[in-house]
Amino acid sequence: MNAMSANWIAIGTLDDIPRRGARCVKNGAMTIAVFRTADDRVFALEDKCPHRNGPLSQGIVHDGCVTCPLHNWVISLETGEAQGADEGRVMTVPVKVESERIFVSLEAAGAKAA
Amino acid sequence: MSKQKLVIIGNGMAPGRMLEHLFEKSPEAYEVTIFNAEPRVNYDRIMLSPVLSGEKSYEEIVIHGDGWYIDNGITLYKGHKVVAIDRSAKTVTSEHGEVAAYDKLVIATGSNPFIIPVPGKDLPGVLTYRDLDDVEAMLLAAQSREKAVVIGGGLLGLEAAAGLRERGMDVTVLHIMPTLMERQLDPAAGYLLQRALEQRGIKVMCKADTKAIVGNGRVGGVELGDGTIVPASLVIMAVGIRPNAGLAKEAGLEVNRGIVVDGAMRTSDPDILSLGECAEVKGQVYGLVAPLYEMARVAAGHLAGEAGAEFIHVDTPTKLKVTGIDLYSLGDFAESDDREEIVLRDATAGIYKRVVLKDNRIVGTVLYGETSDGAWFNDLKKKQTDISEMRETLIFGQGYQGAEPLDPMAAVAALPDDAEICGCNGVCKGKITGTITEKGLTTLDAVRAHTKASNSCGTCTGLVEKLMALTLGDAYNPAAIQPMCGCTDLGHDEVRRLIKAKGLKSIPAVMQELEWKTSCGCAKCRPALNYYLVADWPDEYADDYQSRFINERVHANIQKDGTYSVVPRMWGGVTSSKELRAIADVVDKFAIPTVKVTGGQRIDMLGIRKEDLPAVWADLGKAGFVSGQAYAKGLRTVKTCVGSDWCRFGTQDSTGLGIRIEKFMWGSWTPAKVKMAVSGCPRNCAEATCKDVGVVCVDSGFEIHFAGAAGLDIKGTEVLGMVRTEDEALEHIVALTQMYREQGRYLERIYKWAKRIGYDEVRRQIMEDDGKRKAYFDRFVFSQKFAQVDPWSERVSGKDKHEFMPMATLSLEAAE
Numbered sequence: 001m002n003a004m005s006a007n008w009i010a011i012g013t014l015d016d017i018p019r020r021g022a023r024c025v026k027n028g029a030m031t032i033a034v035f036r037t038a039d040d041r042v043f044a045l046e047d048k049c050p051h052r053n054g055p056l057s058q059g060i061v062h063d064g065c066v067t068c069p070l071h072n073w074v075i076s077l078e079t080g081e082a083q084g085a086d087e088g089r090v091m092t093v094p095v096k097v098e099s100e101r102i103f104v105s106l107e108a109a110g111a112k113a114a
Numbered sequence: 115m116s117k118q119k120l121v122i123i124g125n126g127m128a129p130g131r132m133l134e135h136l137f138e139k140s141p142e143a144y145e146v147t148i149f150n151a152e153p154r155v156n157y158d159r160i161m162l163s164p165v166l167s168g169e170k171s172y173e174e175i176v177i178h179g180d181g182w183y184i185d186n187g188i189t190l191y192k193g194h195k196v197v198a199i200d201r202s203a204k205t206v207t208s209e210h211g212e213v214a215a216y217d218k219l220v221i222a223t224g225s226n227p228f229i230i231p232v233p234g235k236d237l238p239g240v241l242t243y244r245d246l247d248d249v250e251a252m253l254l255a256a257q258s259r260e261k262a263v264v265i266g267g268g269l270l271g272l273e274a275a276a277g278l279r280e281r282g283m284d285v286t287v288l289h290i291m292p293t294l295m296e297r298q299l300d301p302a303a304g305y306l307l308q309r310a311l312e313q314r315g316i317k318v319m320c321k322a323d324t325k326a327i328v329g330n331g332r333v334g335g336v337e338l339g340d341g342t343i344v345p346a347s348l349v350i351m352a353v354g355i356r357p358n359a360g361l362a363k364e365a366g367l368e369v370n371r372g373i374v375v376d377g378a379m380r381t382s383d384p385d386i387l388s389l390g391e392c393a394e395v396k397g398q399v400y401g402l403v404a405p406l407y408e409m410a411r412v413a414a415g416h417l418a419g420e421a422g423a424e425f426i427h428v429d430t431p432t433k434l435k436v437t438g439i440d441l442y443s444l445g446d447f448a449e450s451d452d453r454e455e456i457v458l459r460d461a462t463a464g465i466y467k468r469v470v471l472k473d474n475r476i477v478g479t480v481l482y483g484e485t486s487d488g489a490w491f492n493d494l495k496k497k498q499t500d501i502s503e504m505r506e507t508l509i510f511g512q513g514y515q516g517a518e519p520l521d522p523m524a525a526v527a528a529l530p531d532d533a534e535i536c537g538c539n540g541v542c543k544g545k546i547t548g549t550i551t552e553k554g555l556t557t558l559d560a561v562r563a564h565t566k567a568s569n570s571c572g573t574c575t576g577l578v579e580k581l582m583a584l585t586l587g588d589a590y591n592p593a594a595i596q597p598m599c600g601c602t603d604l605g606h607d608e609v610r611r612l613i614k615a616k617g618l619k620s621i622p623a624v625m626q627e628l629e630w631k632t633s634c635g636c637a638k639c640r641p642a643l644n645y646y647l648v649a650d651w652p653d654e655y656a657d658d659y660q661s662r663f664i665n666e667r668v669h670a671n672i673q674k675d676g677t678y679s680v681v682p683r684m685w686g687g688v689t690s691s692k693e694l695r696a697i698a699d700v701v702d703k704f705a706i707p708t709v710k711v712t713g714g715q716r717i718d719m720l721g722i723r724k725e726d727l728p729a730v731w732a733d734l735g736k737a738g739f740v741s742g743q744a745y746a747k748g749l750r751t752v753k754t755c756v757g758s759d760w761c762r763f764g765t766q767d768s769t770g771l772g773i774r775i776e777k778f779m780w781g782s783w784t785p786a787k788v789k790m791a792v793s794g795c796p797r798n799c800a801e802a803t804c805k806d807v808g809v810v811c812v813d814s815g816f817e818i819h820f821a822g823a824a825g826l827d828i829k830g831t832e833v834l835g836m837v838r839t840e841d842e843a844l845e846h847i848v849a850l851t852q853m854y855r856e857q858g859r860y861l862e863r864i865y866k867w868a869k870r871i872g873y874d875e876v877r878r879q880i881m882e883d884d885g886k887r888k889a890y891f892d893r894f895v896f897s898q899k900f901a902q903v904d905p906w907s908e909r910v911s912g913k914d915k916h917e918f919m920p921m922a923t924l925s926l927e928a929a930e
Contacts, residue, residue, distance in 0.1 A: 011922040020634065020660040023921035034921060038634045055676040058664040060637040067637030069664040069672050074637070106924070 008103035022057040032093050032104065033057035035066060035077050043077035044095040044104050050088030117145040121206055121214050123196045124222035125150035127159060128390035128406040130178055135414030137186055143418065146188045147214050152245060153193035155180060160403055160571045163435050166249050166277030168615030199365035201383055218385055218417060221362055221373060225355035225391035234327030240349045243274045255348040256281035263336045263346035265324055267294040269434060271352035276436040279316050286317040286344055288336065293320060298432040298443040303466050303482040310439050357392045357399050372399045377424040379413040389413045395425050403538045403570055404430040431492055431537045433573050442485040444492055447478035458509045467509055474502045487511035489577065493533040526580040535577050538570035546578060550585045599638035601630050606859035610646050619651050621658055642860035648783050649855050652897035665745035668917055669905040670727055678727060679720040681744035682734050686754040686773035687715025696737030704730055714751030714789060716742055728918050731906035740904040748783045752776040757794030766811035768794035771840055775847060781902040785858030803831045806864040807847055816843040820850060821868040829865055832873045835881040849890035850880050
């Protein structure tokens, strides 16, 4: 992750997110889903399934993936890519955890979205 | 033509199989009477070990249920021991004084366990391992979780030890020989087996001779020859069996070790046959099922008047039925000068294979850790194939005999038609594939029913399934054995059974113990496991919300745009001006875009933002509403008509009963959604006959229906039965639902579950078996203590607050 040039914004602590769960971060019109896996890794994706825009933050988190609540697409938390036979990719947002505090970088996210 | 009288003493597997053959050959020839010393029907004794370990229940190992005896016109005396045979009068007499005359008599008295004649052998707490009574006594003793000693390190003793260990006892096996199962295994395999048992916490003492069983009034321990005392509160003697030939001897029949019979199973009296473990054929007595079934085939042929059926000795492979230990042994493997052996060892993988050859032909095989080539070796041995051509690669198995290693499917395809697949029942490949084609069989159960393959010990199930796949090609739909998901090879039923049997009470415990292939499951198995654990351990299991689908996690229904819909309960579809006003106020206050009346007689508010849900629920709660659970795999609605309160045709208070059912059952989780209805008369305005459970009221009472569908499939209900009072109706419906909760597969609606297990079976358990029904009812009531909590008011009071609020809202500047 390109931490040097990123502008990191604190969004909360690890405890705010249940294990194998997600929370939302509102950023204007855009919603970011921040996930915490069973082994305490943290990932952030735009909260929008590439299939029909389902809110990924509401899905079931398993291993390194989330299953969309609308039509069961499985999305990799790390790459944002749809798994299995489905094709599509959701925008990933750079995220880091430093002593339990979680930061996201929106510049990189914006750049990727563009 | 008048029927001859056939009397059978003993109701074990051998005479049961003999009758099956006999009814097939000449169904009308005999009027059959059976005396069974045990008070039950014919069950699969090979499966006692799985019953002991908890992997199967008694019901699952019954071979012939009561219905089979009735259908075949058999008189079965349960719990009647025959005490005398009068050969001149041709009658037998039971201990209760029942006398039966015979034209032909079959003695199938089986065997008795051998009791070592040491002091203390009669102390309470000393058991044998022979029948279901023994298993039940062991299960009772196992509740203590104390120390058990099993005397005997043979097949039965080790299965008993493994079962008792599974049940939580501290188990020691005493074996008089230097290595375990020395008659079936060579010392190397015996050692590997001992190590595997020790790894599961079973202590093994070889060269241990029992001198006495000690204890004051009951068992306290076992004293060995060297004076050591092994403490125990339970002692199982499993050192061998002796043919039970006493009755035959008293009747003056020729008896040696067993009842002496010729190759056609005739005793020294031509009108008396004997078969099973009590019979001695050509100087041999038998204990494994395959030769006993062969005797059954021969005896049936003789009784049917066929000439020429002759019992022929064949070596039977031995397999140990302890989950996780793969062991296969066949034939003779003693060393001698004219014999050679080929051995393969893989210590890391725990594999040991040994093939013993004489004149380039296999005479014996021991396989440990990897037994899939057992059938192939058996086939080579049986046919006395000269193996010199493949000597170099023989030990690697069939897969290595071609130019390239074959896949397991190809290995099965390559087996000749006369290769034996099921050792217990002596079924060869050609019989299985032929029957599949001829009868158009598509399920494992059907193949078992028609061919008996994999119907006894079940270790060849995998082979039979491969044959089905080969024979049927794409038409083979292994739905019955489909794994739950990609994370496991186990099916739903298997997982449910093991959750109970192994006492697994959390998702990580299930995944660890049942060897899940993923670290954290997937969106298919986790909700299923969560349901099974909630249903099986209502008081102990902590519901894992992260394993619930979003709707059940936030108690509302997610919509395509990520908003939610909210449906409050309207008991029995009845509402009031106060409730309607409260709903109207909520709709206005939160600008809810759509209000819709549902098919289940209540009101749905759609398009609510997730953040607003707790506030919406708070307002609804003030008006007395609770969650309608319109999102749940659980009880949804009980639809009613107005019944005798208003309707001129109404026969009963259908509205009142519907409300009563809904108030009793709300909050319960079920495998899939459950919708009910109560109609006040047969005009059926509440459409009860297409629901999961429905009631149609009539003048004389309540007709209960079940297993309807009006969704993906359309199906009218089946009638469960008729009851007289509301109380009875409630009890039956609750019991039915609990039965479904305990047996259904996740997402399997009642109509699919009931079809799978059989409508008659449901009727039998709910309508006819008062004890079962009451027990189901009680278990449902118990689980409701933990389930009937309104999830909305919990969340209004702050539970899972994080679900409904963003973690952070970033200012626009920060995003720049």
